[in-house]
Amino acid sequence: MVLEATVRAATRSGRLACSAAKGCAVWRIRVHGRGGQGVVTTAELLSIAAFRDGHEVQAFPSFGSERMGAPVTAYCRISDAPIRTREPVTTTDVLLISDSTLLRQDDIFPGLTADGYVLVNSSRPWGALGLEDRLGGHRADRLRTVPATLIARNATGRPVPNAPMIGAFAALTGAVSLLAVEAALRERFAAEVAERNVRAARTAYEFLRGEIPAHA
Amino acid sequence: MRRQLEGSRAIAETVACCRPGVIPAYPITPQTHIVEALGTMVRKGQLAPCRFLTVESEFAAMSAAIGASLTGSRAYTATSSQGLLYMTEAVFNAAGLGAPIVMTVANRAIGAPINIWNDQSDSMALRDSGWIQLHAPDNQAAADLHVLAFRLAEELSVPVMVCVDGFVLTHAFEPIDVPEQEIVDAVLPPYRPRQVLDPDDPVTIGAMVGPEAFTEVRYLADRRLRSAPPAFERIAAEFAEAVGAPQRRARCVQDYRATGADTVVVALGSVTGTLRDVVDSIDGVGVLTITMYRPFPAEEIRAVLVGARRIVVLERALAPGASGIVTSDVRSALAGLDVPVQTVIAGLGGRPIGAASLRELLARPGLEDVTFLDLREDVIDRELGRETVREPIAERDGEAAVESAGERAGA
Amino acid sequence: MPAQSVKFYQVGSRAVGNRLLDAELRTEQSSAERRNSITSGHRACQGCGEALGARYVLDTAERVTGGRLVTVNATGCLEVFSTPYPESAWQVPWLHSLFANTASVASGVAAALEAQGRTDVRVLAQGGDGGTVDIGFACLSGMFERGDDVLFVCYDNEAYMNTGVQRSGATPAYARTATTEAVGPIPGSRPGQGKDLPRIAMAHEIPYVATATVAELRDLEAKVERAMSMRGPRYLHVLVPCPLGWGSAPAETVHLARLAQRSGLFPVFEAEHGEVTSVLPIRDRIPVEEYLRPQRRYAHLFADPPRTDLIERIQQIADRNVARYHLDPHEIPHEEGA
Numbered sequence: 001m002v003l004e005a006t007v008r009a010a011t012r013s014g015r016l017a018c019s020a021a022k023g024c025a026v027w028r029i030r031v032h033g034r035g036g037q038g039v040v041t042t043a044e045l046l047s048i049a050a051f052r053d054g055h056e057v058q059a060f061p062s063f064g065s066e067r068m069g070a071p072v073t074a075y076c077r078i079s080d081a082p083i084r085t086r087e088p089v090t091t092t093d094v095l096l097i098s099d100s101t102l103l104r105q106d107d108i109f110p111g112l113t114a115d116g117y118v119l120v121n122s123s124r125p126w127g128a129l130g131l132e133d134r135l136g137g138h139r140a141d142r143l144r145t146v147p148a149t150l151i152a153r154n155a156t157g158r159p160v161p162n163a164p165m166i167g168a169f170a171a172l173t174g175a176v177s178l179l180a181v182e183a184a185l186r187e188r189f190a191a192e193v194a195e196r197n198v199r200a201a202r203t204a205y206e207f208l209r210g211e212i213p214a215h216a
Numbered sequence: 217m218r219r220q221l222e223g224s225r226a227i228a229e230t231v232a233c234c235r236p237g238v239i240p241a242y243p244i245t246p247q248t249h250i251v252e253a254l255g256t257m258v259r260k261g262q263l264a265p266c267r268f269l270t271v272e273s274e275f276a277a278m279s280a281a282i283g284a285s286l287t288g289s290r291a292y293t294a295t296s297s298q299g300l301l302y303m304t305e306a307v308f309n310a311a312g313l314g315a316p317i318v319m320t321v322a323n324r325a326i327g328a329p330i331n332i333w334n335d336q337s338d339s340m341a342l343r344d345s346g347w348i349q350l351h352a353p354d355n356q357a358a359a360d361l362h363v364l365a366f367r368l369a370e371e372l373s374v375p376v377m378v379c380v381d382g383f384v385l386t387h388a389f390e391p392i393d394v395p396e397q398e399i400v401d402a403v404l405p406p407y408r409p410r411q412v413l414d415p416d417d418p419v420t421i422g423a424m425v426g427p428e429a430f431t432e433v434r435y436l437a438d439r440r441l442r443s444a445p446p447a448f449e450r451i452a453a454e455f456a457e458a459v460g461a462p463q464r465r466a467r468c469v470q471d472y473r474a475t476g477a478d479t480v481v482v483a484l485g486s487v488t489g490t491l492r493d494v495v496d497s498i499d500g501v502g503v504l505t506i507t508m509y510r511p512f513p514a515e516e517i518r519a520v521l522v523g524a525r526r527i528v529v530l531e532r533a534l535a536p537g538a539s540g541i542v543t544s545d546v547r548s549a550l551a552g553l554d555v556p557v558q559t560v561i562a563g564l565g566g567r568p569i570g571a572a573s574l575r576e577l578l579a580r581p582g583l584e585d586v587t588f589l590d591l592r593e594d595v596i597d598r599e600l601g602r603e604t605v606r607e608p609i610a611e612r613d614g615e616a617a618v619e620s621a622g623e624r625a626g627a
Numbered sequence: 628m629p630a631q632s633v634k635f636y637q638v639g640s641r642a643v644g645n646r647l648l649d650a651e652l653r654t655e656q657s658s659a660e661r662r663n664s665i666t667s668g669h670r671a672c673q674g675c676g677e678a679l680g681a682r683y684v685l686d687t688a689e690r691v692t693g694g695r696l697v698t699v700n701a702t703g704c705l706e707v708f709s710t711p712y713p714e715s716a717w718q719v720p721w722l723h724s725l726f727a728n729t730a731s732v733a734s735g736v737a738a739a740l741e742a743q744g745r746t747d748v749r750v751l752a753q754g755g756d757g758g759t760v761d762i763g764f765a766c767l768s769g770m771f772e773r774g775d776d777v778l779f780v781c782y783d784n785e786a787y788m789n790t791g792v793q794r795s796g797a798t799p800a801y802a803r804t805a806t807t808e809a810v811g812p813i814p815g816s817r818p819g820q821g822k823d824l825p826r827i828a829m830a831h832e833i834p835y836v837a838t839a840t841v842a843e844l845r846d847l848e849a850k851v852e853r854a855m856s857m858r859g860p861r862y863l864h865v866l867v868p869c870p871l872g873w874g875s876a877p878a879e880t881v882h883l884a885r886l887a888q889r890s891g892l893f894p895v896f897e898a899e900h901g902e903v904t905s906v907l908p909i910r911d912r913i914p915v916e917e918y919l920r921p922q923r924r925y926a927h928l929f930a931d932p933p934r935t936d937l938i939e940r941i942q943q944i945a946d947r948n949v950a951r952y953h954l955d956p957h958e959i960p961h962e963e964g965a
Contacts, residue, residue, distance in 0.1 A: 044222070047389045051220035060388040084354075084489030086384050087570045237742040238735060267738040271731060272769035279728030279766065283699065283735025286722055289742050291735070309725050413697040413720040413736060415748055422700075422723030423710035 027078040027175050028089045031165075032108055033098030033121075036068040038162035041188070042096065043074035045166050048184035049176040050078040058083045071102060078175055092116060094173060098148070098161050100129065109134055117173055121148040121161045144172055146204050155200035156193070167201030171208035178205050218391040223355040223380065224249035226392040227294075227320060230359040232257050233400040234318075234366045237289025237407070240269040240280035244299040245332050246382035247322035251294050274299035278306035278319075285315035286421055288414075290366065290407040292317070296382055297324035300338045304345070307375075311346025311437070313422060314410065316369035318362065319347075322382040323485065323532075325565040333566020334382040336485065336532040340541050346437060348376040348444050349510040353470065353488035355385050355392050357507070360455065360464055363400050367451050372440055373410045379509075381486040381532075383566070399458045403451070441511045448508055468513040471520050474502030479578065480521055482546055483530040484509060487562070487569050491530070494574045501578055506542070514549035521550060527557040528583070530569075534561050539586045562589035654844050655687045662689035662718060669716035670708040674877025676867030676884065677705055677782040679841045681753065684780050684865065685719060687851040692749045697740075699733040701754025701763060702726035704789040705782065727762040729754045730770040733777040741776070749855060750776065756783040756797035760822040764796075771831035771860045778854050778861045781824065784869035792872040796822035799892070800944065801937050802924045804872070809927035818940060825898070828862040832901035835861040839895060841868070842885035846907060850897065866893045874923020886918035891945035894952045908956040909949065915942045 029046065033039035040061040047059035055078050062073035075089040090111045100122040102108060112118065118138075120129060122145040135143060146168040148161030156163070163185060170176050181201050186194045221229075228250045239258065241251035258268035267284075271277045274295050281291040295303065300321055310317050321339045325331040336351075343349060350365060352358035358380045365376040380386055411421055425433055445468045456465035472492050474480045478500035481491055488505045495501040504520050506513070521527055527550070529543045538544075540559035547557050560577060563569045573590050577583070655661050664685035671678040688696055697720040700706050706723045709716040724732045733752035740748050754763060759781035770777055786804045787793040793806040800818035803809040807816040828836045834857045839847040847865065854861045868875060868883040875883055887893040888907065892915060895907035916938055919925040928934045949955050 044389050048220045051391055056391060057220060058388060058390045060383070083390070085493050085571060086381075086388075086486050086490050087568050090570070238738045240731075240735060240738075265742045265744065267742045269734060269738055269773065269775075271734070271773075272765055275728060276731035276734075276766050276769055279724060279731035280735030280738065282724050282728075283722070283732035283737075284739040284742075285735075287697070287736045287739035287743075289739035291739075305725055306728055313724065413722055415695050415697060415720055418718060418720040420710055420715035420717050420721045422706075422721075423712045423715055424707055425712040429712055 025079060025081065026083075027076075027093050027173070028091060029076040029078070029094040029096065030089050030092045030111075031074040031076070031096045031098065032102050032105075033072055033161075034068075034102070035070045035072050036160075037072075037098045038160045039072040039098055040074045042098065042162040042165055043076045045162060045181070045184045045188055046076045046169065046176065047078075048187055049166065049170070049180040050076075052180040052183050052187075053176050055080060056082050062088065071105065094169070094175070095119070096165050096169060097121060098165060100124075103129060103131065115139055115142065117142045118144070119165065119168055119172055120145045121165060123147040123150055142172075144168070144208060146207055148204060151203045151207070152200050155203060156196040163197035163200040164204035167204035168208045170201075171205040178202065181205075218393045220389055221355075221392045221394070222249065222387065222389050223358055223385045223392070224322075224387065225253055226355055226359040226394050227362060227378075227380065227386075228253035228257070229394045230362045230400075231292055231318075231320075232263055233395060233397050234292070234363060234404055235290065235400075235406075236263070236266055236292040238267045238269065238281065238284035238291045240271045240277040240284070240291075240293050242271050242274045242277045242293075242295070242299065244274070244296045246324060246334075246386050247294045247296040247299070247320065249386065250320055250322070254292075274303040275306055278303040278310060278317075281317045281319075282306060282310050282313060282315050285310075285317050286313065286409065286411065286413055288407065288409045288412045290370075291315070292319070294320035294322065296322040297326055297332075297338045300342060301326065304342060307342055307347065308345045310375045314373040314437075315375055316366075316373050316407075316409075317375040318365045318369055319375070319377050320362070321377050321379045322386045323379055324382040331565040332382075334384050334532075335564045335566070336379065336381070337534070337564075339377060339379045340533040340535075342377075343510050343541070346374070346441065347510065348372075348374055348441065348448075348508070349379060350376065350448075350466075351379045351484040351507055351509055352381075352385060353485060353505050353507065355388060355390055356464060357466060358385055359392055359394055360459075361466060361507075363395055363403055364448065364451050364455055364466060367404050367455075368444065368448055370404075370407055371447055371451075372444060374441060374444070379485065384486045393459070393461075395455075395459055399455075402458050403455050444511050445508060445513045445516065466507055467516075468506075468508040469516045469520060470505040470507060472503040472505065474504045474520050474524075476523055477502035478524065479526045479528060480504050480524045481528045481530055481578070482506065482517075482521075482542065483532075484542065485532060487530060487532065490569055490571055491574065494571050494578070498575070498578060509542075512545050512549070514545075517546065517549045518553075521546075521555070522553065524555060527555060528560055528578070529557060530560050530562055532563045534564060556585075558583050559586045560589055561586065655690050655848050656683060656844060661686045662694070664689055664719045665709060665716045666718055667716075668714070670711060671704070672869075672871055672877070674868075674870040674875075674880040675704075675708075676841050676869055676880045677755065677784060678708070679880065680782045680847075680865045680867040681705055681780075683841065683844060683847050684753070684851050684863070685751070687848045688749070688751055688778070688855055689719065691852045691855045695748045696720070697736060697748060697750055698722070699724070699729055699736060699750065699752040701729040701752075701758030702789075703755040703758050705753065705755065707789060726758050728766050729758060729763055730766040730777070730779055733779070734766075734770050734773065734775040737776045746776075749778070751778045751780065753780040753782065755787075755789070756781060756785060757787045757789075757795045759783075760796040760824045764822075768827075768831065771828060771833050771862070774833075774859050776858050776860070778851075778863065780863045780865060782865050782867045784867050784872060786869070786872050788869050788872045797824070800941060801928060801934075803927060804924070814927045814934070814937075815924070825862070825864045825896075828864075829898045829901050829903075831860070833860040833862065834858070834900060836864075836898040837862075837896070838864045838866070838893070840866040840884040840888050840893060842881050842888060843895065843907065846895065853897070872924065874926070875921055879921060883918070883921065886913065886921075889913050890915045890918040891949040891954060892918060892941070894948045894954060896952050903952065906952045906954055909954045910956055912949070912955070915945050 043059040047057040050057040059076040148164035151164040285291040369376040452466040794804040801815040837850040
């Protein structure tokens with residue numbers, strides 16, 4: 001609790017990172033994945049982390065009766081003002097794609113803003129994904145891959161990529177702090193599971209920051 | 217303290233603070249997270265001596281709640297959609313017996329066609345069951361309303377339904393302040409039933425009533441239900457004072473830039489938030505949110521709408537063959553006023569209600585009496601076109617029918 | 628209101644209990660101090676077996692619980708004739724909610740008492756055969772499988788009498804009802820298993836299941852006492868003849884109940900945790916014809932020409948019961964494992 005209180009105190013007054021980074025008042029995030037990959041939990045954890053950073057946050061799933069393996073979408077909005085709208089995120093600042101087999105689906109990229117971020121869970125570099133035809137004109141520094149499943153399996157023993165995806169999101173966008181991500185994982189999971197996920201999130205964070213080499 | 221919580225979790229924690237005695241529960245999407253959380257709390261002994269019953273149907277859930285309530289325990293359950301309809305007989309019965317049960321309805325469409333997503337057809341179908349109906353505009357209200365619901369139910373000895381848009385609110389994570397135990401305890405005294413099964417004072421509850429007194433029984437029940445609005449306002453004010461948050465004071469109807477507006481959009485539930493965002497950028501348009509839908513607060517609504525030049529009622533349910541359900545209530549509240557009341561049917565079966573569509577709709581010069589928001593005209597036209605070329609089945613006979621069946625089978 | 632004092636006259640049968648016996652051997656019904664749970668002045672028909680059964684059951688339950696009893700009642704004759712507003716025949720706490728939900732309401736009552744720590748107060752739910760085997764079946768099964776602490780009593784008069792004698796899942800083969808008229812090649816209720824609720828209750832392996840009739844007062848009282856000595860879900864199925872529905876003389880109610888038992892058509896037994904533990908043997912067995920003939924609901928079997936084939940089918944049902952429950956006291960016991 002002491003640690004958590006410190007985190008809150010240190011970040012409570014912080015303005016939303018996107019204000020400086022991209023001049024918007026709200027981060028609009030979509031998470032795409034498949035049933036069983038913790039897509040809804042990704043959005044939930046993201047919302048807890050951003051809340052711990054002192055922001056107003058809303059997260060919700062696309063409300064399907066999806067089974068294991070079926071495409072699932074979840075949404076997250078981060079803002080400095082109370083969020084009132086309830087509509088799904090269409091215009092999107094960040095796409096988190098937990099399963100690269102979804103990249104060929106028609107409904108993934110529409111709505112992505114011109115300078116939006118895309119983070120794909122893949123062991124391959126971005127150039128190998130074959131997305132030039134769809135995102136050719138995009139800012140290259142905002143399109144990244146992270147081997148989230150691999151990192152998760154190494155750190156937690158389970159191929160659930162949500163913690164690394166959030167760690168990588170923090171590194172890529174700066175919309176939430178790594179400290180808040182770690183606190184969110186500790187809030188959501190029991191002690192030992194939480195620590196393993198914290199390790200996974202940190203590894204992905206460092207990977208995105210280039211502090212560890214690709215394909216490590 | 218505000219925490220980032222799922223709506224269902226906040227509702228469960230708030231209900232827990234209300235110290236329920238018996239919770240019978242039956243699973244149905246999207247209500248399940250609420251009773252799952254409560255069941256776990258009971259298992260862990262956090263709600264002792266509360267009993268959690270895993271019953272075999274919603275009908276049994278409401279029935280067990282009736283039994284518990286009339287034995288002097290605070291009873292709570294939650295349901296949705298088909299589940300609400302499945303317990304319908306017991307829902308009416310609970311009201312007739314004056315059992316102050318509180319039930320969350322996570323609003324969901326009714327099949328067929330089966331659909332698990334949000335609209336308000338379920339609670340609308342039971343609007344005249346004799347329950348007080350409260351509709352939550354957001355998740356903070358969804359949590360708070362449960363405290364008010366128990367207090368109101370027990371003061372009036374009338375059951376209360378707290379309607380929360382399924383998925384849109386129940387599955388959304390947002391910052392919510394679950395009222396603290398001491399605050400709930402201050403607002404909600406221990407349950408003191410008006411009538412109770414007790415060997416020390418044997419009474420007969422649920423006797424048969426014939427034509428000589430049935431009208432009077434109903435009259436008195438109606439009268440008691442109609443006393444709910446002022447009681448709700450008083451309790452809500454007391455609660456807001458206790459939590460020290462005037463902005464959380466619930467009202468039967470919430471006026472957002474509506475008084476004096478040219479156009480007022482009337483709505484229930486979670487679409488309120490999107491609507492407020494929308495009207496912020498349109499001059500002369502306000503929003504009136506109905507929180508207490510039954511009893512219908514006609515006077516309060518008329519007071520806000522009396523100056524408007526146009527009323528648009530946004531309905532998240534459809535009365536087939538009659539269009540708008542809330543529209544009829546609003547029209548009767550405005551009897552004698554010459555103001556058009558237009559119906560917009562929106563958000564059926566989980567169709568998102570988007571700000572862009574609402575903005576376009578409100579800007580439309582000649583809005584029809586009934587409009588279906590974002591209706592896919594291409595689908596309608598195609599299907600209607602198909603129907604006109606189809607032979608009526610009644611005219612088919614003999615070989616023609618066999619041939620036609622064969623064609624279908626081969627198609 | 629204090630219990631009304633009760634007057635007796637000797638009826639020459641075992642129905643009211645023999646007051647010549649030692650006090651401790653007398654039935655509850657022979658006691659002037661009995662609770663009289665459902666008091667006189669109610670509006671049941673003359674010779675109503677259900678009114679009789681309910682009084683026997685509740686007076687005994689009241690005694691053995693020391694008056695710490697609450698009751699839940701299904702919609703049906705018992706509810707209608709006992710509570711014409713603003714009057715009530717009930718001397719016990721009594722709750723009526725709906726037709727189908729009696730067992731669930733009782734589960735809620737039991738849960739509330741447990742939550743309040745008032746486990747000294749016991750719960751008894753009661754209904755007719757329609758409210759038990761048909762429309763209330765799901766709720767009852769749920770109450771059983773959850774292990775809720777309720778005694779559920781079914782007063783079985785073998786049809787929907789309250790609505791004018793329509794067939795229920797407990798209506799026996801070939802009995803005439805308003806929805807199974809005595810016409811056509813197979814007159815009356817279609818033959819088949821029907822719903823044997825005592826056996827279905829046993830399949831839930833609940834602590835106690837018993838059957839009884841209003842003819843064997845001592846047996847019925849003993850079973851209520853046994854049931855109330857246990858916790859958890861218990862089920863008591865009482866055969867209660869209905870003069871209106873059966874087309875029998877009001878004075879014949881008790882007699883007919885005894886004939887049902889003596890013919891083997893209504894086996895009287897007890898079971899604990901799914902196993903039969905005792906039966907009421909038939910010492911003076913009668914052919915089913917003796918039981919059927921006095922009832923107008925079977926009159927078509929005895930027309931000209933009589934349907935001896937159908938009577939024989941009914942006899943086979945009785946024979947099967949006798950064999951299944953070992954009701955014949957002269958039966959040579961089967962050697963286990965021999």
